[in-house]
Amino acid sequence: MSSNDDRSRARTWGSLLVMAALTLAACQAPAASPSPAESATPAASPSVAGESPTAPADATYESWINTVASTDPVRVRIVHWFDPANPAEHNQELIDRATAEWKKRYPNGQISWELVGWGEIDQKTPGFVQAGEDVDITYNWGGATENWCAAGFVVPIEQYMPAWWKATRIPEMFKLPANTLCPDGTLVMAAVGVESQFYLVRKDLADAAGVTAASMATYQGFVEGFKKISEQTAVKKPVGMALGADWTTMDMLSFLWLGNGLRFGDFRPDGSERDAWIEAATFIRDLFQYVPEAALSWYHDDLAQAYVSGAIAGRQVGNWDYANLATLDPSGSAFSEAKALMVPYPSGSKGPGAFHTSSYTGLFMLSTSPMERRQAAADLMAIVTETRTVWKHSDGTNPPTTDWTAEDRLKVAYDKNIGWWWKGMEQLNKSTATVPYQGFKARDEITALAYPHLVDLFRGKITPEELYEKVRAGALPLLSSN
Amino acid sequence: MARRRETIIGLALLLPALTAILLVVGYPLARAVVLSASRYRLTEGIDSERLCGLCNFEALLSDPFLGTYLRNQTIWVAGATFLPILLALGIALLMNRPLRLRWLWRSIVLVPWMMPPATVAVTWRWLYDQQWGLLNHYLASAGLTERPIGFLTAPEWVWPSILVAATWMWFPYNYVVLLASLQSVPAELYEAARIDGASRLAELRHITLPLIRPVLLVLVTLGLIWTSNDFTTIFLLTQGGPGVESMTVPPLIYRTSFRVYDIGRGAAIGVILMLVGLIFVIGYLWLARKQEQA
Numbered sequence: 001m002s003s004n005d006d007r008s009r010a011r012t013w014g015s016l017l018v019m020a021a022l023t024l025a026a027c028q029a030p031a032a033s034p035s036p037a038e039s040a041t042p043a044a045s046p047s048v049a050g051e052s053p054t055a056p057a058d059a060t061y062e063s064w065i066n067t068v069a070s071t072d073p074v075r076v077r078i079v080h081w082f083d084p085a086n087p088a089e090h091n092q093e094l095i096d097r098a099t100a101e102w103k104k105r106y107p108n109g110q111i112s113w114e115l116v117g118w119g120e121i122d123q124k125t126p127g128f129v130q131a132g133e134d135v136d137i138t139y140n141w142g143g144a145t146e147n148w149c150a151a152g153f154v155v156p157i158e159q160y161m162p163a164w165w166k167a168t169r170i171p172e173m174f175k176l177p178a179n180t181l182c183p184d185g186t187l188v189m190a191a192v193g194v195e196s197q198f199y200l201v202r203k204d205l206a207d208a209a210g211v212t213a214a215s216m217a218t219y220q221g222f223v224e225g226f227k228k229i230s231e232q233t234a235v236k237k238p239v240g241m242a243l244g245a246d247w248t249t250m251d252m253l254s255f256l257w258l259g260n261g262l263r264f265g266d267f268r269p270d271g272s273e274r275d276a277w278i279e280a281a282t283f284i285r286d287l288f289q290y291v292p293e294a295a296l297s298w299y300h301d302d303l304a305q306a307y308v309s310g311a312i313a314g315r316q317v318g319n320w321d322y323a324n325l326a327t328l329d330p331s332g333s334a335f336s337e338a339k340a341l342m343v344p345y346p347s348g349s350k351g352p353g354a355f356h357t358s359s360y361t362g363l364f365m366l367s368t369s370p371m372e373r374r375q376a377a378a379d380l381m382a383i384v385t386e387t388r389t390v391w392k393h394s395d396g397t398n399p400p401t402t403d404w405t406a407e408d409r410l411k412v413a414y415d416k417n418i419g420w421w422w423k424g425m426e427q428l429n430k431s432t433a434t435v436p437y438q439g440f441k442a443r444d445e446i447t448a449l450a451y452p453h454l455v456d457l458f459r460g461k462i463t464p465e466e467l468y469e470k471v472r473a474g475a476l477p478l479l480s481s482n
Numbered sequence: 483m484a485r486r487r488e489t490i491i492g493l494a495l496l497l498p499a500l501t502a503i504l505l506v507v508g509y510p511l512a513r514a515v516v517l518s519a520s521r522y523r524l525t526e527g528i529d530s531e532r533l534c535g536l537c538n539f540e541a542l543l544s545d546p547f548l549g550t551y552l553r554n555q556t557i558w559v560a561g562a563t564f565l566p567i568l569l570a571l572g573i574a575l576l577m578n579r580p581l582r583l584r585w586l587w588r589s590i591v592l593v594p595w596m597m598p599p600a601t602v603a604v605t606w607r608w609l610y611d612q613q614w615g616l617l618n619h620y621l622a623s624a625g626l627t628e629r630p631i632g633f634l635t636a637p638e639w640v641w642p643s644i645l646v647a648a649t650w651m652w653f654p655y656n657y658v659v660l661l662a663s664l665q666s667v668p669a670e671l672y673e674a675a676r677i678d679g680a681s682r683l684a685e686l687r688h689i690t691l692p693l694i695r696p697v698l699l700v701l702v703t704l705g706l707i708w709t710s711n712d713f714t715t716i717f718l719l720t721q722g723g724p725g726v727e728s729m730t731v732p733p734l735i736y737r738t739s740f741r742v743y744d745i746g747r748g749a750a751i752g753v754i755l756m757l758v759g760l761i762f763v764i765g766y767l768w769l770a771r772k773q774e775q776a
Contacts, residue, residue, distance in 0.1 A: 151527055296723065444743060445744070451725060452725035
């Protein structure tokens, strides 16, 4: 080896090092991805523990996500639910992506994802809070918001959310009666999706019976429509409901009170709700004639099975049910563009006309979240609900973001077959009134006390008037004491 | 002096076990009693617990469905205790006789006992299903029914259906115990009775039943304790429904505490159940002691 060779090798290595340094410097030049050490300075990073992030860094998702918020080894614990009908890799992709994105802001942080079933998430949250477990984020639907606010399970999140996030959400999310908000108007949920509910009717059977969506827009028209299907097709009990438990029954029926300007638990001391309430109850009684007795032992899964197997011809449905129904009926014999008639909910005499309900599902920050972790937790909530992420991963539901069309979403959709469902929803949203779904005070207690009476109404043992009197008598003390 | 020392050492050795029992049994028990005397609804706030005396017990007494719950609990406890014992006794008497392939039959009878209760309950739920259930399918195929029977939905069918499932689940344990007991009855007694011209029924009445009576009493007492606490079977079959037609006390505690979030009232129902259970436990201990002395 000559010294010339050594010098030549040294020059080559030196050149390579200089080029690498220049390349790295060029990559860092736009200041979009500063090194952790640089970005840990106060000017570049939003502080933790409750202070709002500074405006310039959080104006757009890109600038925000590429700004390191903290280099501390912060930990966030999230208890999440995924629709089990979705492919596992779909859910894993969301977890991986959200984790990777969050790591950009918290490079030394750690997320603990705990996946639980739908029923469990509702049961576990009070347990977490009561036991003081350090869970930061959980998932639920907006029907729980009112109770959770009253119980102090959840904390306001608006102060923690970045500017880009607020700017890209639909304005309705920040206004009452949206169930992202506590009754006092405080934002407590970062919505993942907007659930629309309506009726799904077998189109081939409706056509055979001469029934259209428009003909079912009123209480009377709705009952008449199913009567015709019952008389003119082989499905003699065409209306499916999950009446096997109190809470599933309330899921099935509460929309009908919303269709008459009320909520199920709207019992007022002056009794001004009486006529409208009884009108809704009378409609339910009439509709019950077309519900199979087997429904008294059905839960949500049984209802889905009944629909796809052709045992029933119509059921209440939420747009999130897509994955479940599509999985159960891969051949599309009952659930496909050709077989699905999307029917808006019918309205009573005091209602808004044909309508669909709208409610939010998403992430709540629990009061058990330690103060020093709340900003990091909120950042994860923002990442999971970021615009493109919800377009891709909110499945059947509508994204809670502004300016989208079904076509836009299809470009990023995980399952492109969902197009007809999204377009149908888009049409329904445009053509019928939207009634925000609202829970009601003492919802679980009133539901439990009403359920046996609703079964009695199903069996014709009591009249709608008696149902009203019995439920009201039990509900008023609960409403006054809660 | 030495005796006193022995006592102290004995107590010291017991201390770890006693501490563990106090922590895992004593504290939860005391907490449940305090909760039963408190108004504590999670929907009113995590820190809303406050003592209210007998308020939860008063609320229970004014519950319009109290009579239904008590009726259901009685049907369940009595039915799910005695029916498995009766079936087990019949099968044990049969298996105690010379049979071809007796070892095989004796093993097959144990199958229900090997299955997890939750699996059994869910399987029965599907068997009974009005829309898709195998039972309705076979009944219709055989021309025995014109329309499907609502085994778990029709008021007249719900309890018989639940009790059949419970009997199937629980008779094997009783069978094993009774078969062992029958095998301990001396064969000479039967031979002597036959020489005296006794019928099979007379043998059963005057020899078998009196001799296995202590075992039967223990089985009844244990059955009463276990069924009065059973949550799985009813909850997985019907969740207490339709309405409250099959609601027994354990699922009611669950619903009150974890669906309605009324922790205080749920604890009050639990305390009542515990007191009733205590009567059975005392009965069991008394029987066990009596048999030990005998």
